[in-house]
Amino acid sequence: MIRLSDVSLRIGNGPNWPGRTRFLGRAAQRREVLQGVSFTVPAGAFRWLLGASGAGKSSLLRVLQLGAMPTTGEFELFGTSVQRAPRRQLVRLRRRMGVVFQDLRLLPELSVFDNVALPMRLAQIAEPRVQAEVSEMLNWIGLGRRLLARPGELSGGEQQRAAIARAVVLRPPLLLADEPTGSLDAPQALRLMELLMELNQLGSTVIVATHNDHLVRHFQAPSLRLDRGRLVEDGARAVLVP
Amino acid sequence: MSEAPRLPRAPSRPADGLGLRRAIPDRMLPSVVAAMAFLAALALAGAVGAHALATRWSGGAGAIVIVQVPEPLAAATPGAAGGAAAGTRIDAVQATLAGMPGIASRHLLDARELDQLLQPWLGGHGGAHADLLALPLPAVVQLRLQSGASLPPALPDALDRQAPGTLVEDSAAWSDRLLALTYSLQACAGLALLTVAAVAGWVVALATRAGIVRRRGAIELVHSLGATDSYVAQRFARRTGFLALVGGIIGALVALPVLAQLSRLAAPFSTGAAAGGAAGATPLAGTLPGVLVQVGGGGGGGLLPGLMLDALPLPLLVALPSLPLATGLIGWLTAQATVRAWLRRLP
Numbered sequence A: 001m002i003r004l005s006d007v008s009l010r011i012g013n014g015p016n017w018p019g020r021t022r023f024l025g026r027a028a029q030r031r032e033v034l035q036g037v038s039f040t041v042p043a044g045a046f047r048w049l050l051g052a053s054g055a056g057k058s059s060l061l062r063v064l065q066l067g068a069m070p071t072t073g074e075f076e077l078f079g080t081s082v083q084r085a086p087r088r089q090l091v092r093l094r095r096r097m098g099v100v101f102q103d104l105r106l107l108p109e110l111s112v113f114d115n116v117a118l119p120m121r122l123a124q125i126a127e128p129r130v131q132a133e134v135s136e137m138l139n140w141i142g143l144g145r146r147l148l149a150r151p152g153e154l155s156g157g158e159q160q161r162a163a164i165a166r167a168v169v170l171r172p173p174l175l176l177a178d179e180p181t182g183s184l185d186a187p188q189a190l191r192l193m194e195l196l197m198e199l200n201q202l203g204s205t206v207i208v209a210t211h212n213d214h215l216v217r218h219f220q221a222p223s224l225r226l227d228r229g230r231l232v233e234d235g236a237r238a239v240l241v242p
Numbered sequence B: 001m002s003e004a005p006r007l008p009r010a011p012s013r014p015a016d017g018l019g020l021r022r023a024i025p026d027r028m029l030p031s032v033v034a035a036m037a038f039l040a041a042l043a044l045a046g047a048v049g050a051h052a053l054a055t056r057w058s059g060g061a062g063a064i065v066i067v068q069v070p071e072p073l074a075a076a077t078p079g080a081a082g083g084a085a086a087g088t089r090i091d092a093v094q095a096t097l098a099g100m101p102g103i104a105s106r107h108l109l110d111a112r113e114l115d116q117l118l119q120p121w122l123g124g125h126g127g128a129h130a131d132l133l134a135l136p137l138p139a140v141v142q143l144r145l146q147s148g149a150s151l152p153p154a155l156p157d158a159l160d161r162q163a164p165g166t167l168v169e170d171s172a173a174w175s176d177r178l179l180a181l182t183y184s185l186q187a188c189a190g191l192a193l194l195t196v197a198a199v200a201g202w203v204v205a206l207a208t209r210a211g212i213v214r215r216r217g218a219i220e221l222v223h224s225l226g227a228t229d230s231y232v233a234q235r236f237a238r239r240t241g242f243l244a245l246v247g248g249i250i251g252a253l254v255a256l257p258v259l260a261q262l263s264r265l266a267a268p269f270s271t272g273a274a275a276g277g278a279a280g281a282t283p284l285a286g287t288l289p290g291v292l293v294q295v296g297g298g299g300g301g302g303l304l305p306g307l308m309l310d311a312l313p314l315p316l317l318v319a320l321p322s323l324p325l326a327t328g329l330i331g332w333l334t335a336q337a338t339v340r341a342w343l344r345r346l347p
C-alpha cells in the first residue's frame, strides 16, 4: 500500500515546494527535512506518526499525500511508483485518499456543507448522492445544525471536525491526518479517534500524526517515530534505528 | 448513525471554492479587451479598405487609360498612320486605337458623361448642357487594357502626330503606385492586428495570474483533493474567455458607428458609387482615373438608406462579429496556457 525506501526531501528544490522557499536563507534551502526514510504500511493498517514538533511529520505526510515529490529515494503508493507515474495517474491516486491538514484548509467562502461536499463534487458524483451523504456525514460528526455556516463562524473544534468530515466523506482507502485532534478537548478527541478507528476497521489504511501521548496510549497501534527528519522507530518492524 | 437529512439548497452549479468571480473581477479585463477590440476594428477597417482599393485598381479589368483629344472635329494631320480614310482627329485616333492589341474595351464618352464629369466644376443640372457644348471640350476616350497588357511606348507620339495635343493618361503608373501603397497599408493593418492580439493575450495572462495568486490556497486545495489540471484551467478559461468575449462585443459595438462614418467617407474610393450621390462623379474624379469607370455607368442606387450597417462593406460586416469571437478565444486559450503552466509547479 505504502512503501518508502530511502526517501529524502530537501526543500528549496524548485517545483517540490512552490513559492515559500524564496523567503528562506541559503542554509534553509539546503536543508533536508526528511533523510533516508524507509518503511512500509500494508493495506488496512493503522499507524501513529510520532515525533517532536519540527521532526518532519507534516513533511512526511506531505510526501505521502503527493503534495511534494521525494528529492531522492523510491515511493510506491497503491502499487504505483509515484515518481514514474504520469501526472494523470497522480490525480487518480489523490482521489483515493483523504487528508486532514494540520492547518485544516477549509475554504472560507464556502459553507460547511460545500466544503465537505468538495471532494465528492470534484469526483463528479451525482448531486443527490452528494446531498445525502454529506448531510449524513455532518450529522454523524455533530455538525448537522451548522450546514450552512461558514468555517469562520465555527469554533476551532467544529472546524477540525469539518476538515475531518471532508477527508472521510468519500470513505477513502487511505486516510492521512495531521494532528487532527489538536483543537479538540479530550472527550471530543477520543470520539474522533473512534471515528478514524472505525474507518480503519472498515478497511481504510490510516496514518495519524500526533503528539498527544494520551491518545497514543488509549488506542494501541504501531507507530512511526521521526526525529529531525530521520525515522527512528518503526513499531511494526520493532526495529530501532539509531 | 444518521437521521433523515435536512438538505441545504441545491446549488445550481457545484461550488468548488475557486471563487473566480472575485478572483478575476468583471471590470478591468473587459474594458481593456474592449479597447483592444476597438483598435482591432480600426485596423480591420484599414485592411478591408486597402483591400478594396487594391482590387479596384488591379482587379480583372486591368489598367484604365484615358485619351484626351483636343479639337476632335478638326481635320487629322494627313499622312499619319490612319491612312487616307482618316477624316477628323477623333476618327483618326479611334482608328489607331482600334488596331491596337491588348485593349479590352474602348469607349468614347458622350456629351452627357462629359457633362456629369464636369458638373462639379461648372455646377448646374441638365440646363448647363447647352453652355457646355459651346465650350471647346476635348473628346475623351476611355480604354480598358486586358490584364497584364500595356500600351506600346510609342503610342502617345503616334497619336500626337495625328491629332496634335492628344494626351494619353496611362493609369498603369498610378495603379502600380496605388497597389504598392495599398499593400503596405494592409501590411500595417496586419501588424496592428497582431500587436493588438498580443497585447490582449498579455492582459489576459496578467489578469489570470493575478487571479491565480488571489485564489492560490483554493487552487492548491482542489489540486490536492484530486482536481485535474484541465478542470482548474477550464474553470479559469471559461471566466476569462467570457470576460474577453464581453469586452470584444463592447469594442465592436463602439467601433460600429465610427466605421460606418469612415466607410461613408471612403465610399467613393472603394465602391465608386457614393451611396447617396446622384451625380456619381466627385471632385476627385478628374484626378483619380479609376473613378471614371463608374461615370455614366451603374449610378449609385439600390442601397437601403438609413441603417448604418449598409454603409459598411461586406468583408467588414463579416469581420466585425468575429472580433468578439477572436477576443473570447484569445481569453480562453491564454487562460488555459497560463493556468496549466502555473499548475506544473505543483507535483
Ligand SMILES: Nc1ncnc2c1ncn2[C@@H]1O[C@H](COP(=O)(O)OP(=O)(O)O)[C@@H](O)[C@H]1O
Pocket: A011, A017, A020, A021, A024, A033, A051, A052, A053, A054, A055, A056, A057, A058, A059, A060
Ligand atoms: N514549507 C516549508 N518551508 C520551509 N521549511 C519548512 C517547510 N515546511 C516545513 N519546514 C521545515 O521542515 C522541518 C519539519 O517540519 P514539519 O514537517 O512541519 O514538522 P512537524 O510536522 O513534525 O512539526 C521544520 O524544521 C520546518 O521548519
Ligand SMILES: [Mg+2]
Pocket: A054, A057, A058, A059, A102, A178
Ligand atoms: Mg506538523
